[in-house]
Amino acid sequence: MQIHPSSSHFFDVIIVGAGPAGMMAAISSALRGAQVAILEQLDHPGVKLLATGGGRCNITNTLDDEEFMSRFGKNGRFMQPALSKMNSPRLRAFLAEHGVPTAAPDGFHVYPASNTSASVLHALWKLCAERNVKRWVGTEAKALTTRNESVAGLETSSGAIATRNVVLATGGKSYPDLGATGSGYNLAAHAGHTVTTLLPVLVPLVTRETWPRELSGVSLRHVHAWIDLPRRQKCSYIGDMLFTQTGVSGPAILDLSRDVIPLLKTHGDVPIRLDLQPETTAEQWNARFDEWQSAHGRKKVVTLLDQHLPSSLAGMILRLAGLAENVPAAWFSRRQRDAVLGLVTRLPLTVEGAGGFDNAMVTRGGIRLNEVEPKTLQSRKIRGLYFAGEILDLDGPCGGYNLQWAFSSGWLAGVNAAK
Numbered sequence: 001m002q003i004h005p006s007s008s009h010f011f012d013v014i015i016v017g018a019g020p021a022g023m024m025a026a027i028s029s030a031l032r033g034a035q036v037a038i039l040e041q042l043d044h045p046g047v048k049l050l051a052t053g054g055g056r057c058n059i060t061n062t063l064d065d066e067e068f069m070s071r072f073g074k075n076g077r078f079m080q081p082a083l084s085k086m087n088s089p090r091l092r093a094f095l096a097e098h099g100v101p102t103a104a105p106d107g108f109h110v111y112p113a114s115n116t117s118a119s120v121l122h123a124l125w126k127l128c129a130e131r132n133v134k135r136w137v138g139t140e141a142k143a144l145t146t147r148n149e150s151v152a153g154l155e156t157s158s159g160a161i162a163t164r165n166v167v168l169a170t171g172g173k174s175y176p177d178l179g180a181t182g183s184g185y186n187l188a189a190h191a192g193h194t195v196t197t198l199l200p201v202l203v204p205l206v207t208r209e210t211w212p213r214e215l216s217g218v219s220l221r222h223v224h225a226w227i228d229l230p231r232r233q234k235c236s237y238i239g240d241m242l243f244t245q246t247g248v249s250g251p252a253i254l255d256l257s258r259d260v261i262p263l264l265k266t267h268g269d270v271p272i273r274l275d276l277q278p279e280t281t282a283e284q285w286n287a288r289f290d291e292w293q294s295a296h297g298r299k300k301v302v303t304l305l306d307q308h309l310p311s312s313l314a315g316m317i318l319r320l321a322g323l324a325e326n327v328p329a330a331w332f333s334r335r336q337r338d339a340v341l342g343l344v345t346r347l348p349l350t351v352e353g354a355g356g357f358d359n360a361m362v363t364r365g366g367i368r369l370n371e372v373e374p375k376t377l378q379s380r381k382i383r384g385l386y387f388a389g390e391i392l393d394l395d396g397p398c399g400g401y402n403l404q405w406a407f408s409s410g411w412l413a414g415v416n417a418a419k
């Protein structure tokens with residue numbers, strides 16, 4: 001592919017970044033009759049999209065728009081105009097219309113019915129082609145050219161292109177191997193935009209305790225994880241989790257990381273707690289212990305606890321409670337029972353660090369929202385400059401939130417850039 005800078009290349013709209021946000025922007029712009037080009041620095045489009053949801057692509061979820069926005073925190077309302085054009089039901093209908101029916105097997109997480117992210121990518125990239133979008137891969141946007149506070153063109157690794165509208169859909173800084181190099185922040189900053197503090201979120205947590213590494217690979221379903229600090233009661237999530245070589249991970253922990261990361265900066269370390277079986281109350285655990293003692297006194301406590309927790313974790317809980325593994329239930333003292341109860345319902349861990357951008361699923365921070373018009377996603381500083389996707393200062397939890405935002409914002413930015 002060659003771009004000839006000074007010659008015939010004029011496009012109504014140029015999209016930078018062929019991720020979910022960029023491809024949606026290209027499609028919605030082209031559908032409105034604009035001459036559109038999309039640039040992707042990698043040799044293939046949608047490389048991160050392919051990796052999403054463990055290759056299954058958790059596209060969105062089934063929450064209504066109000067609930068959906070509330071999970072993004074105080075900035076969530078910014079998404080309202082974009083969701084009003086392309087929310088979860090509309091996205092699902094759009095994808096189905098273009099050959100990608102979706103399903104929500106658990107009633108919440110929405111995936112392509114094919115269970116492969118490749119089906120989503122192929123449909124979007126094909127739609128770009130069908131709508132005559134010029135698709136340039138292996139081409140990096142280097143600088144934005146502006147004149148009189150308006151977009152005039154784009155410098156790329158293959159030359160300059162003239163245009164009046166650019167959509168920056170370059171993603172964040174997380175997983176740089178998948179294209180998120182953060183270059184879009186520099187392009188925007190040079191054009192006068194503010195980039196808020198960037199932090200890796202949805203990231204595994206590193207614990208001071210070393211015992212989790214002995215359980216590395218052990219996973220638990222449906223755990224309750226929360227931050228054990230005053231006035232942080234809302235920082236609490238239920239979901240699956242995993243012990244790792246350095247601490248803890250899995251959806252509940254990744255969600256908790258969104259609250260833990262900023263606190264690490266101010267507190268140095270952050271105490272968290274885990275209820276290993278939130279559906280079992282303390283009274284029910286005590287009733288279990290009573291039954292073990294009355295009906296199974298000769299069985300080992302560890303064997304009985306094994307029935308409720310993975311066996312390596314059951315053994316670890318007893319060690320942390322100071323019990324020998326061969327203690328029979330008949331000898332399970334009141335003090336030991338209380339210690340085990342405390343550990344299964346409020347297991348303490350101290351977070352002293354977290355993974356970096358290399359293994360964060362999302363970037364917190366980005367283009368300051370009050371510099372962008374939410375109804376159009378156009379810059380308030382440079383006419384003809386639009387933003388879509390993770391580059392903006394919005395990040396959601398695990399569960400299809402971030403992709404839905406990429407699709408919705410891409411759609412809205414594309415529609416307006418084409419006007």
Ligand SMILES: Cc1cc2nc3c(=O)[nH]c(=O)nc-3n(C[C@H](O)[C@H](O)[C@H](O)COP(=O)(O)OP(=O)(O)OC[C@H]3O[C@@H](n4cnc5c(N)ncnc54)[C@H](O)[C@@H]3O)c2cc1C
Pocket residue numbers: 016017018019020021022039040041042045046047048049051052053054057058059060139140141142169170171172174175178179180181182183184360361362388389390391399400401402403404406
């Ligand atoms: C492993 C993993 C799994 C995930 N799973 C899910 C999930 O299941 N559900 C969910 O909702 N979210 C998930 N996410 C988050 C989600 O993938 C992102 O939020 C989403 O991809 C952001 O879309 P985007 O289009 O804004 O950016 P990206 O998908 O990052 O796309 C940006 C594109 O721009 C290109 N680019 C950057 N700079 C330039 C430049 N200067 N010139 C040209 N091209 C450029 C990049 O190469 C990239 O292809 C996951 C993230 C990761 C890392």
